[in-house]
Amino acid sequence: MAIADRTDPVRAWLAAAAVGLVALGGGALAFxxxxxxxxxxxxxxxxxxxDANGARCAVMDGGTAELLFESAxxxxxxxxxxxxxxxxxxxxxxxxxxxxxxxxxVGVYLLLxxxxxxxxxGFFFALxxxxxxxxxxxxxxxxxxxxxxxxxxxxxxxxxxxxxxxPVIYVSMFVLSLAALLGSVxxxxxxxxxxxxxxxxxxxxxxxxxxxxxxxxxxxxxxYVGFFPQMPVLTLGLASLxxxxxxxxxxxxxxxxxxxxxxxxxxxxxxxxxxxxxxxLAADWATAIGLxxxxxxKHPVNRIIVGATETVFPPSVIEVIGDSWxxxxxxxxxxxxxxxxxxESIFAESRRxxxxxxxxxxxxxxxxxxRDMLRATFGI
Numbered sequence: 039m040a041i042a043d044r045t046d047p048v049r050a051w052l053a054a055a056a057v058g059l060v061a062l063g064g065g066a067l068a069f070x071x072x073x074x075x076x077x078x079x080x081x082x083x084x085x086x087x088x089d090a091n092g093a094r095c096a097v098m099d100g101g102t103a104e105l106l107f108e109s110a111x112x113x114x115x116x117x118x119x120x121x122x123x124x125x126x127x128x129x130x131x132x133x134x135x136x137x138x139x140x141x142x143x144v145g146v147y148l149l150l151x152x153x154x155x156x157x158x159x160g161f162f163f164a165l166x167x168x169x170x171x172x173x174x175x176x177x178x179x180x181x182x183x184x185x186x187x188x189x190x191x192x193x194x195x196x197x198x199x200x201x202x203x204x205p206v207i208y209v210s211m212f213v214l215s216l217a218a219l220l221g222s223v224x225x226x227x228x229x230x231x232x233x234x235x236x237x238x239x240x241x242x243x244x245x246x247x248x249x250x251x252x253x254x255x256x257x258x259x260x261x262y263v264g265f266f267p268q269m270p271v272l273t274l275g276l277a278s279l280x281x282x283x284x285x286x287x288x289x290x291x292x293x294x295x296x297x298x299x300x301x302x303x304x305x306x307x308x309x310x311x312x313x314x315x316x317x318x319l320a321a322d323w324a325t326a327i328g329l330x331x332x333x334x335x336k337h338p339v340n341r342i343i344v345g346a347t348e349t350v351f352p353p354s355v356i357e358v359i360g361d362s363w364x365x366x367x368x369x370x371x372x373x374x375x376x377x378x379x380x381x382e383s384i385f386a387e388s389r390r391x392x393x394x395x396x397x398x399x400x401x402x403x404x405x406x407x408x409r410d411m412l413r414a415t416f417g418i
Contacts, residue, residue, distance in 0.1 A: 047148055048148050048149075051148055055141070058141075062078070066078060075101070079103070079123065080122070081130045081131045081134065082134065082205075084103070084122075084123025085123045085125050086204075087103065088123055088124055089179075089203050090196050090197065090199050091196055092107075092183045092186055093107050094106055094107050094108060094109055094111075095112040095123060095125075096122075096123045096124070097116075097120040097123070098121035098123075127338060128338060129338050131205075132338065135205050142212070143395065143398055147390065147391055150390055150394065151390060155223060156390045156394060159300075161235060161393055162396060163239065163302075164234075164235040164236070164239040165215065165238070166242070166400075166404075167243045167245075167246050168242040168246075169309070169400060169404040169405055170408050172404075172408070173405045173411070174408060174409075175207060175211070176203070176204065176207055176409040177253060177412040177413050177416065177418065178252070179194065180409075181263055181416070182194050182195075183418070184418040185262060187262070188261070190260070211405075218238055219238055222235075222238040222241065253416050256416070257416055263416050263417065264416060264417030264418075265416060265417070266328065266329055266415055266416075266417060268327050269319065269411060269414040270412070272315075273312060273315050273319060273407075273411045277312040277314075277315045278308065280307075280311045280315070280366065281307035281310075281311045282304070282308075284307050284370055284373075284374065285303065285304045288377065294381070295374070295381075297381065298384060299376075299377055303377045306377065306399060306400055307377075309373075309400040309403040310369035310372065310373040310403040310407075311369065311373075312404060312407035313404070313406055313407030313410070315407075316408075317365050317366070318360065318363055318365060318366060319414065320332065320411075320413070320414045321360065321362045322359070323360060331414075331417065333414070340362070343362070344361045346364070347363070348361050373403075380392055380395075380396065
């Protein structure tokens with residue numbers, strides 16, 4: 039028998055994870071200035087550290103991390119060459135997160151394969167509430183920041199609030215979702231319930247309702263959290279119209295594109311539309327829909343789209359329609375590409391892996407989109 043035939047893929051995955059952690063840790067110990075300070079801290083931990091403490095930026099100067107809360111101080115630190123990190127994302131951090139996500143997807147696939155789970159489409163739909171919950175949970179940290187700014191003790195303080203800040207929140211959500219999945223499966227296999235998917239969906243729905251309910255309580259009981267219902271109404275309404283229109287157009291002109299994903303494809307379109315519409319409403323049309331604030335893009339891709347729009351269109355047009363409106367069009371175009379890739383053959387070849395990838399695709403759209411929508415809904 040060949041060596042490759044005797045290799046346990048789970049053990050190979052665990053070995054690869056161990057090698058990666060040892061290499062990163064060893065590099066940080068051997069070359070702390072280059073590996074830790076200018077890579078791990080600057081692009082990954084520094085932004086989280088600044089965000090968790092409500093700082094404008096964090097700088098590493100002489101081996102010591104410092105939080106800065108004024109724009110002028112951040113600009114001065116950057117000018118003197120300090121290692122600089124601010125809340126948000128860079129191309130380096132997003133590339134790193136993408137690599138980790140792909141690696142973790144392989145690990146989750148191996149786990150599901152070992153447990154014999156994830157081959158029914160109900161698995162995908164049962165995880166939808168958790169995707170909304172992830173975005174809502176991130177808004178709890180936004181409420182924390184608003185409480186701190188108002189001089190009130192927040193629900194979660196540093197370092198506990200790191201668990202609900204990107205990208206750590208993805209780890210938190212993975213652990214919660216996995217625990218709910220394993221618990222539901224255990225009940226099913228013991229005969230307490232017939233199928234695990236409805237129970238899994240119910241758990242996700244309950245924690246989602248509790249989280250949004252907590253934010254609603256803050257809106258009713260405090261002055262630092264508001265309530266602007268037009269945001270979720272417009273976001274969900276416009277996203278549903280866009281996603282439904284694109285799905286029906288595909289169904290009438292190229293029904294083969296929907297043959298593989300079926301109604302999951304509609305959810306893929308809807309998730310990306312929510313992300314795109316919420317972004318545009320919060321950034322460009324906030325005043326027009328009655329919001330007393332506006333947000334700016336944090337992701338590099340968003341900023342590139344904004345920059346390209348400002349380059350192509352004159353200021354007179356930008357003043358009327360804004361500069362973020364191409365974002366939902368790009369998101370929907372990418373979603374159509376997903377439907378094209380996930381045809382019937384990929385489901386026939388590996389239904390479990392196809393469903394897992396679709397869960398990840400929807401999560402990276404629905405999570406940020408829900409966060410943008412709810413953050414504007416509660417004015418935090």
